[in-house]
Amino acid sequence: MDMKKFVLLTAVITMLASCGSNDKGELVGVKGKSWHPEKPYGMELIPGGAFIMGKGDDDLAGVQDAPAKTATVRAFYMDATEITNSEYREFVNWVRDSIVRYKLAVLADEVGKVPDDGGIGEFAFKDADTANMSVYEKYMFENYTGLGPTGYEGRKINRDVDLIFDTSDYPDEYYTEVMDTMYLPLEDSYNGQRTWDVKKFKFQYSHMDIQEAARNRGIKRRDAIVKEEIEVYPDTAVWIRDFSYSYNEPMHNDYFWHDAYSEYPVVGVTWKQAKAFCEWRTIKKNSYQKSRKAAMVNTFRLPSEAEWEYAARGGLQAATYPWGGPYTKSDRGCFMANFKPVRGDYAADQALYTVEAKSYEPNDYNLFNMAGNVAEWVNASYDASSYEYTSTINPSVNDNNNQRKIVRGGSWKDVAYFLQVSSRDYEYADSARSYIGFRTVQDYMGTQVTGK
Known part of the structure; x- marks a missing residue:
């Protein structure tokens, strides 16, 4: 290439790079959202x-x-x-409902039910109909979904349909089967009460151990990611165990769930449960921010x-x-x-x-x-x-x-x-x-x- 053509090409590239820009060639920095x-x-x-x-x-x-x-x-x-108690109950209920929705979606997938079928099909994974996916969602679904131990990792549960808790309104036998797994067996219940099996209310989340990653420069990013699974229901029996030879059964029975104590501080939570609550609160807020296309907030901790x-x-x-x-x-x-x-x-x-x-x-x-x-x-x-x-x-x-x-x-x-x-x-x-x-x-x- 001769010098004349080189100079002309350079000028064209410079003009193209400046086209549509108002920075007049000055260093103004990357403009982000206000x-x-x-x-x-x-x-x-x-x-x-x-x-x-x-x-x-x-x-x-x-x-x-x-x-x-x-x-x-x-x-x-x-x-x-x-x-x-009221704020922590929101966390517990979110975890419980998420688990129920996940189980409903898995069973709907296994029996081949989709939203148009009604019943448990209404709770099928939101990506059950791949035709309505964006290009990116379809790419992620085809390349990354199902790589974990259950085969359902990464799939979106449906939160748009209200859960049904009244047994007389259960839509079909599949829904009944799933809900039955969330309660204690009849032999573990008394006074005719159906009691949630709170041991199944487990919250899973991941976080990065930044301190470890900073200290160990050779560590891979994936090796600094910690996965947690925490039972979130508070231990109401603390009112009995903490005080021997003391009558505190009313606090054990009512303190966490009764509306009379909604504005009282939650107790019976471990340090690990408190940390899990922080993670959930961050997820809750940032999910809302994402829906509004607003900037993500810092983590609660x-x-x-x-x-x-x-x-x-x-x-x-x-x-x-x-x-x-x-x-x-x-x-x-x-x-x-x-x-x-x-x-x-x-x-x-x-x-x-x-x-x-x-x-x-x-x-x-x-x-x-x-x-x-x-x-x-x-x-x-x-x-x-x-x-x-x-x-x-x-x-x-x-x-x-x-x-x-x-x-x-x-x-x-x-x-x-x-x-x-x-x-x-x-x-x-x-x-x-x-x-x-x-x-x-x-x-x-x-x-x-x-x-x-």
Whole structure:
């Protein structure tokens, strides 16, 4: 090619590359969608900042696991209240209904039923009619569906048809067969009640162990993906097991499911169940965002120990309790939280067990019950010396091999010491208690929001 032709070709390519562009050849960056921060429902924005973490006064219990240190955390959103029974029931019901829909779709596929056939066919997989798939969906279906152990991985269950729970309205014998598998056998039931087999309410999800992937540069991405399967129904028997020689059967029978307790904090959930709830909440919100073609939101998660303490302090430095301190009563003689103020007297604070999640006065970040009511799981492993070696920016210690997970804030059955914002306690990750619940957080997008 001679020089004249080369110059002409270069000019044509340059003109084509610039055609339709208004950047005038300048470096302007990739233009994405405009971003408008949206405060998640039921959450409060906690501005980032520095604080004195740990015991600001004498460690009266002599535990010496929280020496004072300066720490800084980034901005984040936090639930104004503990997760309630009503909110957790939505999670349980979603898992239950998803399993029922999946079983209905599988059986419909096995017996060759499609939506036009009615009955169980109405619950067939949404991709049962491949003619209505997009090009991409058809490609994914033909190349990736059915590669797992069941052969149904990746197929979409139908959520557009309402499930039928009244036995007199079951549409056919196939539907009856599936529903029957979700209940306890008759010999395990009593008083003529049909009881769900809650052991089958299992939530499956995957997440990436980013810490492991970052430490091990040679690891393949697929090897850093962790798959979990968690039974999600809370352990209602904790009301019996936690207190020997004590009559708590009414709490066992009614606390989680009865509407009278809908706005009370959920208890009887393990650390692993709390983590699963966070994953589900993220899926729920992002499914809605996707339907609106809106930007995906950050994941919901448990707070780090530093985030929890920072939020509990409500912007007050060196305070003993979320409301300041060092007293548990107001100037009018009223208790400021739900705890056990006197030996054997749980009702002195006007509450015998838990109270509604939005009770007592919130702290200065508008967070309720950061002390008392129920202790709260955080995303941290307990190590008595962790304050000595953690980073001073967003400090976090969560060792997968250490199953002792931090709980914070104290509860309705605890003495005042555990209500202090700096007090640390722990429970094992697979344990459930009648006095432990949780609340969730979400990262704030951006860094400009800081406290005073």
